[in-house]
Amino acid sequence: MTQIFVYVTHVAGVADDIASEYITAAKKIDPAATVTAVVTGSGADLDKVADSLTSKYAEVIKIGNEALAYPNAEVVRKALCNVLDKSAVVLAPHNTFGMDMCPGLSIKMDSAFAADAVDFEGVADGKLKLVRQELGGAVSTHVACDISNGAVITIRPGAFAPIDAAAGGKVTDKSGEAGDLTAKRRFLEVVQAEVGDVDITKSDVLVSVGRGIQEQENIEIAQELAEAMGAVVSCSRPIVDAKWLEKSRQVGTSGKTVKPKVYMAMGISGSFQHMGGVKGNPYIVAVNKNPKAPIFQVADVGIVTDILEFMPALTEAIKEM
Numbered sequence: 500m501t502q503i504f505v506y507v508t509h510v511a512g513v514a515d516d517i518a519s520e521y522i523t524a525a526k527k528i529d530p531a532a533t534v535t536a537v538v539t540g541s542g543a544d545l546d547k548v549a550d551s552l553t554s555k556y557a558e559v560i561k562i563g564n565e566a567l568a569y570p571n572a573e574v575v576r577k578a579l580c581n582v583l584d585k586s587a588v589v590l591a592p593h594n595t596f597g598m599d600m601c602p603g604l605s606i607k608m609d610s611a612f613a614a615d616a617v618d619f620e621g622v623a624d625g626k627l628k629l630v631r632q633e634l635g636g637a638v639s640t641h642v643a644c645d646i647s648n649g650a651v652i653t654i655r656p657g658a659f660a661p662i663d664a665a666a667g668g669k670v671t672d673k674s675g676e677a678g679d680l681t682a683k684r685r686f687l688e689v690v691q692a693e694v695g696d697v698d699i700t701k702s703d704v705l706v707s708v709g710r711g712i713q714e715q716e717n718i719e720i721a722q723e724l725a726e727a728m729g730a731v732v733s734c735s736r737p738i739v740d741a742k743w744l745e746k747s748r749q750v751g752t753s754g755k756t757v758k759p760k761v762y763m764a765m766g767i768s769g770s771f772q773h774m775g776g777v778k779g780n781p782y783i784v785a786v787n788k789n790p791k792a793p794i795f796q797v798a799d800v801g802i803v804t805d806i807l808e809f810m811p812a813l814t815e816a817i818k819e820m
Contacts, residue, residue, distance in 0.1 A: 501528060501529035501531075501532040501533075501588055501622065501646070502532070502533055502535075502584060502586070502587045502588065503525045503528060503529070503532045503533065503534045503535070503587065503588045503589075503590065504534075504535050504536075504537050504560075504583055504584075504587050504588070504589050504590070505518075505521040505525065505534060505535070505536050505537065505556075505589075505590045505591075506537050506538075506575075506579070506589065506590070506591040506592075506597075507521070507536050507537065507538050507548070507552060508570060508592060508596060509538060509540065509544070509548040511544060512543065512544035512545075512546075512547030512548050512551075513547075513548065513551075514538075514548050514551060514552060515592070515656075516656070516657075516661065516758075516778045516779060516780075517592050517654075517656045518536065518552060518555060519555060519661035519662055520654070520656065520657070520658070520659040520660070520661050520662075521534070521536075521590055521654070521659075522534060522555060522556075522662045523659040523660050523661070523662050524590060524616070524619060524654050524658075524659045525590065527618070527619035527620075527621070527659075528588065528619045528621070528622065528627060529621070529622055533557070534556060534557075535556060535557075535558045535559070535560060536552045536555070536556040536558070536559045536560070537559075537560045537561075537562070537579065537582070537583070538552065538559065538560070538561050538562070539561075539562045539563075539564075539567040539570070539575050539578055539579075540561075540563065540567050540568060540570075541563050541564060541565050541567055541568040542563075542568070545561055545563050545567075546561075549561040549670045550670065552668070553667065553668040553669065553670060554667070554668075555662075555668075556668045557667075557668040557669075558668050558669055558670075558671060559668055559669070559670045559671070560582065560670075560671050560673050561670055561671070561672055561673070561674070562578045562579075562582060562673055562674055562676075562677050563672070563674040564578070564674060564677055564680055566680040566681075566682070567677075567680070568686075569686035569689075570596055571682060571684065571685070571686055572596060572599035572600035572603075573682040573683065573684055574680050574682045575600055576600050576603055576604045576607065577677070577678065577679065577680055577682075578677040578678070578680060579604060580604065580607045580608060581676055581677055581678040582673050582676050582677060583608070584649075585608050585609065585610065585648075585649055586610075586648060586649045587649050588627075588646055588649060588650045588651075588652065589601075589604065589608075589649070589650070589651045589652070590652055590653075590654055591604075591651070591652075591653050591654075592653065592654065592656055593614060593615045593616075593653035593654055593655045593656065593771075594656065594752065594775065595752070597653040598614070598653065601614070601651045601652075601653050602614075602651075604651050605650070605651035608649060608651065609648065609649075610646075610648050610649035610650050610651060611644050611645050611646060611648070611649070611650040611651070612650070612651050612652070613629055613631075613642060613644045613650065613651075613652045613653075614631070614652075614653045615631050615632070615653060615654075615655055615771070616629045616630065616631060616652055616653070616654045616655065616658070617630055617631065617632055617639075617654075617655050617658040617771075618630035618658065620641070622646065625645060625646065625647040626643045626644060626645050626646070627643070627644045627645075627646045627650065628641060628642070628643055628644075629641075629642050629644060629652070630642075632655075632771065632793070655771055655775070656775055656778070657774055657775065657777060657778070657797065660780075661780055696745070696747070697731055697732075697747065697748065698747075699731055699733045699747070699748055699750065699755055699757055700755055700756065700757050700758070702730065702731040702733075702757070702759055703759055703760045703761070704725075704728055704729060704730035704731070704759055704760065704761045704763070705730060705731055705732075705733045705750070705757060705759045705761070705762050705763065706721050706724050706725040706728065706730050706731070706732050706733070706763045706765060707732075707733040707734055707735065707750055707762065707763060707764050707765060707767060708721045708732065708733075708734050708735070708738060708765045708766055708767070708806075709734065709735040709737065709738065709764070709765065709766045709767030709768065709773075710735070710737050710738075710766060710767075710768070711765060711766015711767070711786075711787060711788065711805075711806045711807075712738065712743075712765070712766050712806065712807075713766075713807065715741070715743040717807060718732070718738075718743060718744065720807065720810050720811060720814075721765060721810060723810075723811075723814050724763075724810045724811075724813060724814045724817075727814045727817040727818055728763075728817060730761075730763070732744070732748065733748045733749070733750050733755075733757065734748050734749055734750070735749070735750065735751065735767050735768075735773050736749055736751055736753060736754065736772070736773070739754070750773060750776040750777060751772050751773040751774075751775060751776040752772045752773075752775040752776055753772065754776055755776060756776045756777075756778055757776060757777060757778065757779075758778045758779030758781070759777075759779070759781045760781055760782065761781060761782045761784070762777055762781040762782070762783045762784070763784050763786075764783060764784065764785040764786070764787075764794050764798070765786050765806045765809075765810060766786065766787060766788075766806045767785070767787070767792075767794055768787070768789070768792050768793060768794060769785065769792055769793040769794025769795070769796070769797065769798075770793065771793075774794075774797060782799050782800075783797060783798045783799050783800075784798065784799065784800045784802070785797075785798035785800070785801045785802070786801075786802045786804060786806050786809050786810075787801075787802075787803065787806075788803065788804065788805055788806075789803075790803045
């Protein structure tokens with residue numbers, strides 16, 4: 500039986516969506532695994548998120564310290580090394596924070612490291628088989644990771660189906676075991692991005708356009724569809740780089756994080772940088788001329804066609820209804 504710890508990030512006492520995805524990932528590693536959530540922070544926010552996670556996990560370890568009030572990877576790494584079993588498997592999100600913290604954590608714990616896992620195929624002879632994606636999702640690679648001495652693995656947010664299980668767990672306070680949390684770098688401030696004329700984070704339906712829109716003038720076609728649906732137009736990074744839409748409409752790890760009920764991906768390939776900004780398990784409709792586009796791997800409905808033909812036809816159909 501594998502012992503798995505999952506590091507849960509949170510903002511203002513609310514756990515990130517990946518907290519529910521970890522459970523699916525852990526059970527794919529070992530169905531009989533004991534899965535323990537770990538949260539760091541300080542004050543009321545830490546207590547709030549720790550208590551909320553007991554609905555999903557049998558045990559939640561909280562590590563409180565003023566030095567952990569902001570998720571500084573250098574400080575969190577020190578705390579985890581002092582608290583966690585060195586032979587355990589540790590899962591963390593594959594985002595800027597996870598990529599900052601986890602390689603060094605695996606070195607400190609003298610364990611294996613694997614990044615950006617999108618699937619697991621179980622353990623055999625002490626080796627965990629996991630799946631990664633290369634070349635923007637065009638190629639899947641199967642990797643064998645020796646976890647006999649533990650492992651640190653980052654998993655791609657959104658790659659695993661979320662599970663909300665009623666665990667009725669307990670909170671274990673290990674703040675006293677965190678040790679020395681001094682660091683060479685320190686937190687200064689959080690700078691919030693400007694919202695812009697439209698706040699895409701508050702929309703229930705998004706019509707998101709990518710390279711398939713071809714020209715700036717064609718964005719008007721997406722706008723007409725969005726108006727017919729009562730939606731808002733958003734986009735992938737290439738559209739912002741071309742200055743066809745403002746930065747505030749960009750979805751992705753370098754843009755906004757959105758939680759719509761319906762996400763219309765029009766001419767978007769579906770790279771993990773883009774899909775990393777789509778949270779909350781929305782209903783995804785993907786339209787793309789390339790049948791091998793990575794977006795089809797996560798879409799609820801996939802349509803292989805030209806968006807410049809599809810969007811006007813859908814707009815007319817909606818208006819007729």
